[in-house]
Amino acid sequence: MHPAFSVVFFTTATGAGYGLLALLGVLGGLGFIPADFWLGLIGMGLALGLIAAGLLSSTGHLGRPERAWRAFSQWRSSWLSREGVASVATFIPAGLFGLGWVVFGRTGGWVAIAGLLATIGAVVTVCTTGMIYASLKPIAQWHGRYTLPGYLIFSVMTGSVLLNSLLQAFAIGSTAIAAAALLLTLLGWGWKLATWRYNDRLEIATTANTATGLAGGTVRSLEWPHTEENYLLKEMGFRIARKHAAKLRGITQALAFALPALLLLAVLFALPWPLAAVPSVLAAIVQFAGMLVERWLFFAEAKHTVTLYYGR
Structure with missing residues (x-):
């Protein structure tokens, strides 16, 4: 993939x-996080801001971004459409939870219910x-047992490190939250290593013979199906050198x-507050940068079987 x-x-x-x-919704709704105005404003603003920025960024990959709304109509068969529906639906309880926390200064009652619904969403x-x-x-x-759990693990991992940095910045840092962020980071590390090991040992049964349906002998590509670079090669035929992949890993x-x-x-x-706030915030920034590299590799190392038709 490109x-x-x-x-x-x-x-x-x-x-x-x-x-x-998700963490703000469940921990705030259950009363583990105080209903502080600035914490709620910055925390919910950061969470919803990252979500909105990511969703807007995804439209840049579309050939016709103005038609993105049509994707919502295919929710019965398309995971992409279901993602769009779920993301928009999640904004409703998340907005109510943020409203109750920031405007009304409470995280209990109906606000707690909205927070839990936002977590589920x-x-x-x-x-x-x-x-x-x-x-x-x-x-x-991608079509294996590591992809879906990996998305969930990395989401709660980065979310917990962000939450720890917020709490430390507001002088209400929790040892339990910091410890959970550390354990989730180690879990994410282990899961990534296991994923790489699985993919490196993966034996793909599909060959040029099976892809073309031509049995016997060895099928070789004499000419490309197209005379010039096209969408399939740009999107599905990216190749990364082994030495570069090792360095990026x-x-x-x-x-x-x-x-x-x-x-x-x-x-x-080692560090008491306020010194603990500095490495907490730095950990969130560095981890986000690292996950950008990890996501790049996630796409770059994937191999689509369509490339078999191009002799790759």
């Missing part, structure tokens, strides 16, 4: 935004995003997992 930045930013930003929204939306890719049988690296591990984990360890065991 990693367009609009899609890379979309999956990274919405994942972090929905993860933060966020989880459902992330699931639909993951299924867009997990349902694609022609791309073996190292950058991903350092920025998305290792460095944030070390910064969170410093918050837990």
